[in-house]
Amino acid sequence: MSKAKLGRPRSEKSKEAILSATHALLSETMGTGLTIEAIARRAKVGKPTIYRWWPGVADIVLEVVLSQANASITVSTSDSLQETLGQFLRESMNAIVNWGGVHLRFLVAHAQKDEAFRDRFRDNFTAKRRAVLKSIFAQAMERGEIGSEQNVEILVDMVFGAMWYRLLIGHAPANETFADDLTEAIIRLVQNPPV
Amino acid sequence: MSKAKLGRPRSEKSKEAILSATHALLSETMGTGLTIEAIARRAKVGKPTIYRWWPGVADIVLEVVLSQANASITVSTSDSLQETLGQFLRESMNAIVNWGGVHLRFLVAHAQKDEAFRDRFRDNFTAKRRAVLKSIFAQAMERGEIGSEQNVEILVDMVFGAMWYRLLIGHAPANETFADDLTEAIIRLVQNPPV
Amino acid sequence: MSKAKLGRPRSEKSKEAILSATHALLSETMGTGLTIEAIARRAKVGKPTIYRWWPGVADIVLEVVLSQANASITVSTSDSLQETLGQFLRESMNAIVNWGGVHLRFLVAHAQKDEAFRDRFRDNFTAKRRAVLKSIFAQAMERGEIGSEQNVEILVDMVFGAMWYRLLIGHAPANETFADDLTEAIIRLVQNPPV
Amino acid sequence: MSKAKLGRPRSEKSKEAILSATHALLSETMGTGLTIEAIARRAKVGKPTIYRWWPGVADIVLEVVLSQANASITVSTSDSLQETLGQFLRESMNAIVNWGGVHLRFLVAHAQKDEAFRDRFRDNFTAKRRAVLKSIFAQAMERGEIGSEQNVEILVDMVFGAMWYRLLIGHAPANETFADDLTEAIIRLVQNPPV
DNA sequence: AGATAATCGAGACGGTACGTCTCGTCTTGGA
DNA sequence: TCCAAGACGAGACGTACCGTCTCGATTATCT
Numbered sequence: 080m081s082k083a084k085l086g087r088p089r090s091e092k093s094k095e096a097i098l099s100a101t102h103a104l105l106s107e108t109m110g111t112g113l114t115i116e117a118i119a120r121r122a123k124v125g126k127p128t129i130y131r132w133w134p135g136v137a138d139i140v141l142e143v144v145l146s147q148a149n150a151s152i153t154v155s156t157s158d159s160l161q162e163t164l165g166q167f168l169r170e171s172m173n174a175i176v177n178w179g180g181v182h183l184r185f186l187v188a189h190a191q192k193d194e195a196f197r198d199r200f201r202d203n204f205t206a207k208r209r210a211v212l213k214s215i216f217a218q219a220m221e222r223g224e225i226g227s228e229q230n231v232e233i234l235v236d237m238v239f240g241a242m243w244y245r246l247l248i249g250h251a252p253a254n255e256t257f258a259d260d261l262t263e264a265i266i267r268l269v270q271n272p273p274v
Numbered sequence: 275m276s277k278a279k280l281g282r283p284r285s286e287k288s289k290e291a292i293l294s295a296t297h298a299l300l301s302e303t304m305g306t307g308l309t310i311e312a313i314a315r316r317a318k319v320g321k322p323t324i325y326r327w328w329p330g331v332a333d334i335v336l337e338v339v340l341s342q343a344n345a346s347i348t349v350s351t352s353d354s355l356q357e358t359l360g361q362f363l364r365e366s367m368n369a370i371v372n373w374g375g376v377h378l379r380f381l382v383a384h385a386q387k388d389e390a391f392r393d394r395f396r397d398n399f400t401a402k403r404r405a406v407l408k409s410i411f412a413q414a415m416e417r418g419e420i421g422s423e424q425n426v427e428i429l430v431d432m433v434f435g436a437m438w439y440r441l442l443i444g445h446a447p448a449n450e451t452f453a454d455d456l457t458e459a460i461i462r463l464v465q466n467p468p469v
Numbered sequence: 470m471s472k473a474k475l476g477r478p479r480s481e482k483s484k485e486a487i488l489s490a491t492h493a494l495l496s497e498t499m500g501t502g503l504t505i506e507a508i509a510r511r512a513k514v515g516k517p518t519i520y521r522w523w524p525g526v527a528d529i530v531l532e533v534v535l536s537q538a539n540a541s542i543t544v545s546t547s548d549s550l551q552e553t554l555g556q557f558l559r560e561s562m563n564a565i566v567n568w569g570g571v572h573l574r575f576l577v578a579h580a581q582k583d584e585a586f587r588d589r590f591r592d593n594f595t596a597k598r599r600a601v602l603k604s605i606f607a608q609a610m611e612r613g614e615i616g617s618e619q620n621v622e623i624l625v626d627m628v629f630g631a632m633w634y635r636l637l638i639g640h641a642p643a644n645e646t647f648a649d650d651l652t653e654a655i656i657r658l659v660q661n662p663p664v
Numbered sequence: 665m666s667k668a669k670l671g672r673p674r675s676e677k678s679k680e681a682i683l684s685a686t687h688a689l690l691s692e693t694m695g696t697g698l699t700i701e702a703i704a705r706r707a708k709v710g711k712p713t714i715y716r717w718w719p720g721v722a723d724i725v726l727e728v729v730l731s732q733a734n735a736s737i738t739v740s741t742s743d744s745l746q747e748t749l750g751q752f753l754r755e756s757m758n759a760i761v762n763w764g765g766v767h768l769r770f771l772v773a774h775a776q777k778d779e780a781f782r783d784r785f786r787d788n789f790t791a792k793r794r795a796v797l798k799s800i801f802a803q804a805m806e807r808g809e810i811g812s813e814q815n816v817e818i819l820v821d822m823v824f825g826a827m828w829y830r831l832l833i834g835h836a837p838a839n840e841t842f843a844d845d846l847t848e849a850i851i852r853l854v855q856n857p858p859v
Numbered sequence: 860a861g862a863t864a865a866t867c868g869a870g871a872c873g874g875t876a877c878g879t880c881t882c883g884t885c886t887t888g889g890a
Numbered sequence: 891t892c893c894a895a896g897a898c899g900a901g902a903c904g905t906a907c908c909g910t911c912t913c914g915a916t917t918a919t920c921t
Contacts (some may be wrong), residue, residue: 087890087892087893089892090893093892093894109389110386110387114882115881116880116881116882124893125893125894125895125896126882126883126896127883127884127892127893127894127895128894130884131892135883184386185386187382187383187386187442187443188383188387189383190442190443191305191379191380197443197444200443201444205443229459229462229463230455230458230459230462233436233455233456233459236435236436236439236440236446236456237432237433237435237456237459239439240431240432240434240436240437240439241431241432242435243438243439244431244434244435244438244439245431245435247382247385247386247438248382248392248400248438249392249396250401250404251427251431260425260428261428261432263425264425267423267424267425268424268463269463279913279914280870280913281869281870281871281912282869282870282911282913283870283871283912284871284872285871285872288871288872288873309902309903310902310903310904311901311902311903318873319872320872320873321873321874321904322871322872322873322905323871323872325904325905330904475887475894475895475896476886476888476896477885477887477895477897477898478886478887478897479897479898480886480897483899499779500777501777504875504877505877506875506877507876509899513899514899515898515899515900515901516877516878516879516899516900516901517878517879517881517897517898517899517900518898518899525878574776575776577773577832577833578774578776579773580832580833581769581770581772581773581832582773587833587834590833591833591834595833596835599835618852619849619852619853620848620849622836623826623846623849624849626825626826626829626836626846627822627823627825627826627846629825630821630822630824630825630826630827630828630829631825633825633828633832633833634821634824634828634829635825637775637832638782638785638786638828639786640790641821650815650818651818651822654814654815654818654819654822657813657815658814658854659853670863670865670918670920671863671865671918672867672917672918672919673865673917673918674865674866674867675866675867675917678867678868699906699908700907700908700909701906701907701908704868704869709867709868710867710868710869711869711870711908711909711910712867712868712869712909712910712911713866713867713868715910720909
């Protein structure tokens, strides 16, 4: 006996208008102009319609990011850490540079003022990305490319940490070159030099 | 010739009241209740007095953090990377846990919405911390503890990145244990294994 | 086609709360304490709600005055100038003494600093009062109580002028006695003495 | 044993700079931009210097007006009411049109929010003007140009009232033409028609 | 000549109100 | 039952002035 069928169904048109308005505003204003009011205006949608489906502006951004990110997580199962890691990081950086650096910065910023959202952000975004990278390292360890004494958890922290750090602080670019440098550095670090 | 002597001098009492009210509010409300109005109320100070000396709330927090951080940067010049790095990271983590984790999270969050502030934050805080860590690595490299083929810049990104990453995302604690684990991981990575 | 039906309709409760708070504050503080903030506080209303419907504090006062004045304009159509004028001036003075002298003083004061408001004030208040008095004089002129050589426009200026002048400068009371004296003086002036 | 001679004497230069800045600001901004801060800026004078000598901005304006008005009160002692009154009103209107209409409007406006100032304004300005007009009417009454049954007090209220009324409300110009019309109307009213 | 004293400019102080913005909720009529 | 439109109470924003205060410098009279 679901009550899901009662009443007027959710308007997909409105939903998409909201998501695309959010993306547009975020890109145009670098995050400073992204408010619920602005989204409602741009999407020609009533504010209550937004609040009915999302708890706040950050969750809309999260949905925008997820719908893009989920479509583009492609882990090639190469048999070389260098290649697999390199491709993963390059793809990640590309997404940031070409599409959603502002989105991610907005999400992290908002997560600092809203603990509940921080949990949702972590569970739905960063945790999944961590799992991918972790499995990449685990496979390399199985193949002996990484010594078993290494702490994979910390390795993941260092790789993602470096990327977020550059993105958030901006002391140096977070681009494909950085992805390559980072890959190289990790490879150099984890590989035991020839005896 | 400076005209600095003209007019009533700045009230040190008000300045300190503002800084200490900012610290208190930040700690009490986890950052959500830190507004110019709240600071003015708490510090028993007029709003214009605040705007006269700081462009916004984030710059007050930055000054609070700097006045604390500058007092506590102590780089011991030990002759072991393990020891020097360990102490530096442990001290950094201690400061975060016991004193200013909320402060740093607030600063990074604000920096995402205000490019000009991001520059000030980088120049006055993160750049100086980076310089310290970089010199630690440089000395270790001179002593041969780190191979000269390593990319120190990226190393610094990985170490600070991992710390910020944990602090901001919160998937795992950013405490003294993590400082030790991180130190250990770095040491294990950079050191050439015995031939 | 009007779009007036869209959205939540204006709250009559808030409107009345604002008008009555304005009246109360004006009476209590003699005009010195009448600010938008004070009205909002007293009426338990948000400031934007006030600014949505009125351009400023003076227009609220004007509305308060009009809603009272429009209810009390009663021009008896007596056939004696003495009687008609006397009643009109007495009623006007009574309204000032018992209800809204402060209101009128506030309105004139504000009109001196805001030309646009002066126009609204003139069109909606003083012009209507002038029309009434003018018609009283015109009827008296038709009946021969006033010589046709008299300048009615100037007569109106003198009567209302005298009232405003006393109210604003305060060198003598603007009360019912003054209304009688003024009526008498006008009658004495305009009536041709018996030949 | 006055202590008036001790210390640095009042700077006449500053006093004049303040008065002339006040006049200039009043004329330029139509009264909306006349603040203590603006006067201090314009006159290159410290705010305390202003507050040392005047209780508020309105009193400075009053002093400006008085120094001008006192220099120009010239009551010709003609032996015709028509001529004396006409000249007095024309001169008054000229002063308003060419020099200080904004000043007077500012003074009346301020007097509505400050009872103490209203007293000062009345005693130093309007009372003196009333005395002059009253003596004009008194002389005319002695000469028989005005019947002794007329109420001079009310006559003065009507003449000055009409002028202030036009100046403050602005429904019709307060200029020399009005001075003539008003003179004519008064003459017509007070003079007994030929038997 | 030196001390004393009131002035001067400059400008910071604690306040208060301004008018605007956005928040998240509520209330309509229409689909 | 959902939709858009938009009003609502709340409260922070950054600015303008208020009237007071605290400086060092200046300019007079009094000793």
